[in-house]
Amino acid sequence: MKVIEERRTKTIEIQKVFNRMNLVPDSLKDAGFKNFKERTGTEKSFELAKEFYRNFENVEMGYLFYGGTGAGKSHLCRAIQRSLDADGYPTLFLDWVKLSDLARASISDKNINIHAIVRAAIEVDLLVLDDIGAGHLTDYEYKTVAFPIINGRQGKKTLYTSNLDPERLEQWFSADKDGKPLDEDGRCIDRIIGSCKFVRNKATSMRRERARAQMIE
Numbered sequence: 258m259k260v261i262e263e264r265r266t267k268t269i270e271i272q273k274v275f276n277r278m279n280l281v282p283d284s285l286k287d288a289g290f291k292n293f294k295e296r297t298g299t300e301k302s303f304e305l306a307k308e309f310y311r312n313f314e315n316v317e318m319g320y321l322f323y324g325g326t327g328a329g330k331s332h333l334c335r336a337i338q339r340s341l342d343a344d345g346y347p348t349l350f351l352d353w354v355k356l357s358d359l360a361r362a363s364i365s366d367k368n369i370n371i372h373a374i375v376r377a378a379i380e381v382d383l384l385v386l387d388d389i390g391a392g393h394l395t396d397y398e399y400k401t402v403a404f405p406i407i408n409g410r411q412g413k414k415t416l417y418t419s420n421l422d423p424e425r426l427e428q429w430f431s432a433d434k435d436g437k438p439l440d441e442d443g444r445c446i447d448r449i450i451g452s453c454k455f456v457r458n459k460a461t462s463m464r465r466e467r468a469r470a471q472m473i474e
């Protein structure tokens with residue numbers, strides 16, 4: 258009972274910080290298991306995602322789902338996060354691009370408390386860090402957001418999605434767009450490898466499939 262109350266308090270505190278920030282893309286707001294269509298190439302990720310949710314208390318490793326764009330990686334992570342949220346677990350779904358925009362904006366906007374966001378991201382029972390590896394990492398984002406979160410999540414369950422395979426993700430962490438070293442020693446990727454299994458989603462783009470279905474011939 259006490260555990261459930263503590264969870265609820267934590268969830269409410271976290272929601273207070275995040276409610277006004279729009280860190281989930283609109284296209285994923287309603288993504289769930291029920292509206293996930295089984296498509297070729299998604300079988301493995303779908304099974305693992307359902308199993309991860311069902312067995313959340315006992316699983317020890319998270320996942321890093323990688324693969325082509327529109328394949329349903331974020332949809333499945335959002336499905337897990339929403340389901341756990343509905344069950345009362347403190348969870349967060351953070352889009353990397355929005356998070357890094359916030360980190361940069363926080364330099365001049367004192368209303369954005371990036372450290373509170375990072376703290377919450379570390380604290381929740383489940384964190385989804387969506388689209389890691391998008392754009393270029395900067396020294397500021399690496400030091401303020403990427404490393405603290407990934408380091409702080411050790412021993413906790415985290416789901417990542419990325420378009421980059423493990424080698425390219427390691428390169429992404431290692432230098433900024435001008436080649437200036439960031440995470441030269443591979444500390445981030447090492448921590449991710451230590452706490453997540455890498456799963457490739459081989460599906461083609463659902464966005465393109467939808468667009469094709471709507472094309473007027």
Ligand SMILES: Nc1ncnc2c1ncn2[C@@H]1O[C@H](COP(=O)(O)OP(=O)(O)OP(=O)(O)O)[C@@H](O)[C@H]1O
Pocket residue numbers: 284285288292293294295296299324325326327328329330331332333388418419420463464
């Ligand atoms: N199998 C599916 N069933 C239902 N909707 C899907 C499925 N796969 C993807 N979608 C929908 O298509 C859109 C794109 O999917 P999603 O964002 O999950 O792709 P992604 O693999 O994360 O792509 P990206 O690498 O570009 O981030 C979303 O609106 C998502 O809800």
Ligand SMILES: [Mg+2]
Pocket residue numbers: 330331332387388418
């Ligand atoms: Mg995605």
